Amino acid sequence: MQGHIHKRVHTTKDGKQTTRWYVVVDVGTGADGRRRQKWHGGFRTRREAEIARAKLVDDLHTGSYVIPDRLTFAQWIRDSWLPITEGRVKPTTFHSYQRNLELHVLPVIGSRPLQQVTAVMLNALYARLQAEGSGHGPLSAKTVRYIHTTIHKALEDAVDAGLVTRNAAARAKPPRPSRRSTRQVGAWESGELASFLDSVRGIRLEAVWRLAAMSGRRRGEILGLRWADIDFETARLSVRQALVAVAYEMIESTPKSHNARVIDLDRETVDLLREHRRRQQEERDDWGADYHDRDLVACHENGAPIHPHSFSQTFERLIKRAGIRLIRLHDLRHTHATLALKAGVPVKVVSERLGHESPAFTLKQYAHVIPGMQAAAAAVVADLVDEQRAADRDAA
Secondary structure (H helix, E strand, C coil): CCCEEEEEEEECCCCCEEEEEEEEEEEEECCCCCEEEEEEEEECCHHHHHHHHHHHHHHHHHCCCCCCCCCEHHHHHHHHHHHHHHCCCCHHHHHHHHHHHHHHHHHHHCCCEHHHCCHHHHHHHHHHHHHCECCCECCCHHHHHHHHHHHHHHHHHHHHCCCCCCCHHHHCCCCCCCCCCCCCCCCCCHHHHHHHHHHCCCCCCHHHHHHHHHHCCCHHHHHCCEHHHEECCCCEEEECCEEEEECCEEEEECCCCCCCEEEECCHHHHHHHHHHHHHHHHHHHHHHHHCCCCCECCECCCCCECCHHHHHHHHHHHHHHHCCCCCCCHHHHHHHHHHHHHCCCCHHHHHHHHCCCCHHHHHHHCHHHHHHHHHHHHHHHHHHHHHHHHHHHHHC
């Protein structure tokens, strides 16, 4: 099938005539057995139409031809992409996709036909979001880049579905986060962590706060930890589930790395957890039938789960009461990793404890710790060599 060129003369309201050229190609037969044709145009010159015809015929022969469709970008996102994506990603990830698209993207380009979304259009969107945002102030380069990644995923799935021939986001140029504006990882020094642990001594959730500090667990993993996940004999816990907030609603999820992993615990943390479990049993007896038994280590006195936002707010109040430098709850995780690396714990071990995808990611995340480690390594190697030289001189 070669397709053919069709000429049409249009008459405007004021009586002027304009010529437009169209490419007509066969796209198979319909359910009724009749031949289906699609028109493409109109082009201002026959030359433009000839160029378009050559490409359309090539697309038909290679199987990359996509039938023109009026489906809008918003219809693809809301009716197809989000529903099929919801079951493939974590609830928190899905919520971020949905929120960013509805708030920042669809109001701007949602009405555009999906097949007409271009890299130029996306670049204009990114520039607008960085300059003025969507009513709540400019967005950071990091946020805009995340939005770009979401759009890229959505358009890539549209390519796979045969709705567009290429991913326009692949040619777009999202902003690069400035190195100067990159937030430094917050972490306490060992003395600050010791002061915090001293300040929470004797409170109801002392064991939980020590566990958060000494295991490097994420907030959701701490709140989702069950007694069944702790092996007191081997002093180990298994990270199997997380309790997270999506649109402020608490839901159970798998760990961020998707895979369960085992973490070794220090003896004092284990002893505190034993005592915490004993007191929790007393609370269970006091509440009786009204106790919400979900086997959670971190919970309210009636067994009900602790909301992640509330847990973070409590941490901030405890820090202020102790008069220690303010950090985020997630920075307890960074503190654990940083202290471990400074103490000479192998990067691979730290990576496994944190549940990172690879030791390389851990090294990148905690690059600020490496210079000090290198200085210590240089001194160790130098001492080893100098001792050997001295021994050789003595032997001579």
